Amino acid sequence: MANHVESLRKPLVHGNKNLKTVTDDVVGIMDKKPTGLWWIGFIIAASALTLGIVAVSYQIMTGIGTWGLNKTVGWAFDITNFVFWVGIGHAGTLISAILFLFRQKWRTSINRSAEAMTIFAVICAGLFPIIHMGRPWMAYWMLPYPNTRGPLWVNFRSPLAWDVFAISTYLIISAVFWYIGMIPDLATVRDRAKTKVKKWIFGFLSFGWSGSFKTWHRYETVYGLLAGLAAPLVVSVHTIVSFDFATSAIPGWHTTTFPPYFVAGAVFSGFAMVLTLLIIARKAMRLEEYITVKHIENMTKVIIVTGGIVTLSYATEFFMAWYSGNGYEQFVFLNRAMGPFAWAYWIMVGCNLLTPQFFWFKKIRTNMIMVFILSIFINIGMWFERFVIIVTSLHRDFLPSAWAMYKPSYVEIATLIGSFGLFFTLFMLFIRYLPIISIGEVKSVLQFKGRHGGEK
Amino acid sequence: MKKYFVVSFDNEYDLVNATQEFKNSGFTLLDAFTPYAVHGLDKAMGLKPSRLSKICFMFAFIGLTIGLYGQYWISAVNWPINIGGKPWNSLPGFMPIAFETTVLFAGLGTVFTLLWRTGVLPGRKPKIYAPDVTDDRFVIVLTKDLRSFNSEKAEEISTIHHAVEWQEKLESE
Numbered sequence: 300m301a302n303h304v305e306s307l308r309k310p311l312v313h314g315n316k317n318l319k320t321v322t323d324d325v326v327g328i329m330d331k332k333p334t335g336l337w338w339i340g341f342i343i344a345a346s347a348l349t350l351g352i353v354a355v356s357y358q359i360m361t362g363i364g365t366w367g368l369n370k371t372v373g374w375a376f377d378i379t380n381f382v383f384w385v386g387i388g389h390a391g392t393l394i395s396a397i398l399f400l401f402r403q404k405w406r407t408s409i410n411r412s413a414e415a416m417t418i419f420a421v422i423c424a425g426l427f428p429i430i431h432m433g434r435p436w437m438a439y440w441m442l443p444y445p446n447t448r449g450p451l452w453v454n455f456r457s458p459l460a461w462d463v464f465a466i467s468t469y470l471i472i473s474a475v476f477w478y479i480g481m482i483p484d485l486a487t488v489r490d491r492a493k494t495k496v497k498k499w500i501f502g503f504l505s506f507g508w509s510g511s512f513k514t515w516h517r518y519e520t521v522y523g524l525l526a527g528l529a530a531p532l533v534v535s536v537h538t539i540v541s542f543d544f545a546t547s548a549i550p551g552w553h554t555t556t557f558p559p560y561f562v563a564g565a566v567f568s569g570f571a572m573v574l575t576l577l578i579i580a581r582k583a584m585r586l587e588e589y590i591t592v593k594h595i596e597n598m599t600k601v602i603i604v605t606g607g608i609v610t611l612s613y614a615t616e617f618f619m620a621w622y623s624g625n626g627y628e629q630f631v632f633l634n635r636a637m638g639p640f641a642w643a644y645w646i647m648v649g650c651n652l653l654t655p656q657f658f659w660f661k662k663i664r665t666n667m668i669m670v671f672i673l674s675i676f677i678n679i680g681m682w683f684e685r686f687v688i689i690v691t692s693l694h695r696d697f698l699p700s701a702w703a704m705y706k707p708s709y710v711e712i713a714t715l716i717g718s719f720g721l722f723f724t725l726f727m728l729f730i731r732y733l734p735i736i737s738i739g740e741v742k743s744v745l746q747f748k749g750r751h752g753g754e755k
Numbered sequence: 756m757k758k759y760f761v762v763s764f765d766n767e768y769d770l771v772n773a774t775q776e777f778k779n780s781g782f783t784l785l786d787a788f789t790p791y792a793v794h795g796l797d798k799a800m801g802l803k804p805s806r807l808s809k810i811c812f813m814f815a816f817i818g819l820t821i822g823l824y825g826q827y828w829i830s831a832v833n834w835p836i837n838i839g840g841k842p843w844n845s846l847p848g849f850m851p852i853a854f855e856t857t858v859l860f861a862g863l864g865t866v867f868t869l870l871w872r873t874g875v876l877p878g879r880k881p882k883i884y885a886p887d888v889t890d891d892r893f894v895i896v897l898t899k900d901l902r903s904f905n906s907e908k909a910e911e912i913s914t915i916h917h918a919v920e921w922q923e924k925l926e927s928e
Contacts, residue, residue, distance in 0.1 A: 452829045452830070454836070455848065465855055475866050482875065490890065506875040511882075512793070516797050521811075525862055532858045
């Protein structure tokens with residue numbers, strides 16, 4: 300127990316930093332030449348993005364008949380990707396808003412990059428329903444605006460219309476929260492900039508921030524308010540995404556456990572993605588003293604908890620299928636575990652139930668390579684969770700004559716790879732050109748070990 | 756032309772203590788400049804809690820009203836369409852979007868009010884009284900216009916609280 304108390308008192312960043320060195324370290328990254336690892340990551344990501352652009356252009360020109368969908372399985376890869384990416388975004392808001400409200404000071408080193416990840420993930424997510432429309436140039440029809448077709452408004456009783464509002468609100472609020480948090484750091488970059496161009500760019504981006512405490516005072520209030528708004532927002536977003544399924548009358552989808560199940564799954568997969576990204580970023584950008592093993596460990600603990608909730612949800616679904624006495628429900632769940640898509644189901648169970656259990660061991664939690672590999676397994680598992688939910692419920696219809704199988708076409712696979720390309724390209728550019736660590740917030744927790752620890 | 760007395764510190768504790776003492780000794784504080792939001796400085800400077808939370812509530816209320824009434828007006832008044840026999844005014848079904856508009860209005864409204872009120876806007880040039888306030892310096896700026904400004908006392912307080920440097924400044928603009 301004594302050991303435990305001592306570990307709580309460890310400084311949040313390592314290497315005896317003072318205010319000046321924090322600025323130097325974080326802003327210094329932006330001046331230095333990128334590491335080889337950064338270039339490798341960037342080139343792979345940009346190639347994947349190029350592939351995605353080609354695939355999306357092709358399917359928009361040809362039509363979504365290029366996909367493997369049929370009359371029975373009308374949703375598959377595309378909506379799987381959509382739900383997967385929305386879920387990824389949730390960890391960022393959880394770290395930046397909910398941990399802020401709980402006064403978890405360790406979040407300061409990782410919140411900036413986690414928020415950036417949220418924005419990039421939501422951008423990836425938003426693309427899929429738009430591509431799915433087949434005629435993406437009509438996407439603005441989803442918004443309620445006075446028009447000459449009646450006016451024929453959108454149907455506000457439809458969960459798909461709720462999605463439009465939820466996702467766009469989420470994107471806007473996350474972007475604003477991220478940018479507002481970054482203004483003081485952009486001013487730090489401005490004040491250290493040596494070239495005229497850089498001075499001008501960051502002078503513009505930092506909105507004339509002067510460090511005035513009267514501004515700080517109001518800024519802190521607003522930051523708290525935004526955190527308070529973002530916390531219920533993030534829960535609402537995946538709740539609404541789950542309504543896309545739960546409000547339908549399809550066995551396997553029509554269940555009241557979906558909202559909490561989806562939100563926990565989103566946080567679970569999001570934290571896995573944060574781990575994947577930050578383990579790359581801390582290495583590529585030499586930030587091991589800021590994003591410490593302690594940070595990684597804390598996140599793996601969140602994964603244990605949310606992984607547990609996800610496991611409970613899987614069990615609950617099966618229990619309710621049996622307990623309901625509804626033949627269709629029972630069939631769907633037996634078919635999930637033993638039908639033609641059983642392989643996908645068991646990948647999902649293997650990755651999502653077993654992987655988090657490794658994190659009970661400190662040796663594994665503190666081994667970065669192991670954490671990296673396990674986080675990728677969770678990413679895979681959570682992608683398959685959405686695939687299983689969507690495809691297994693659809694491919695065995697109420698009428699056996701309508702039963703069908705689904706096989707993704709190469710266009711769909713290329714689009715998925717492309718979305719990863721977009722996500723990682725944006726993230727790689729972000730860690731190169733913007734302050735990846737919240738300089739101001741890290742400075743405020745440096746004093747954590749200050750006066751009270753006897754050291755100034 | 757305005758005159759200022761600018762004192763710099765290298766840590767937040769000295770800054771807060773000095774601010775307290777300047778305030779108690781009757782100096783007029785213009786502002787403080789810090790690299791991060793120093794806790795306790797608002798009390799030392801005698802700043803009132805921000806009213807932005809009320810603004811936030813107001814915008815949230817506007818957002819909720821627009822969200823609810825907008826959906827009602829569109830679905831039940833302007834062009835009612837029978838969808839699955841549901842009532843024109845499907846209030847429970849309107850709640851998710853009403854919630855989203857509430858959050859959207861509250862968030863954007865509060866942030867724009869903050870930016871407008873504090874003058875942190877695109878294209879603005881910062882007013883810098885001392886260097887390095889966005890790096891590692893904590894600065895207090897006192898207005899020196901009043902005849903009663905006691906320079907010796909100000910320097911004394913600065914010395915006691917380990918100020919790194921202090922100087923008089925004229926407003927340049």
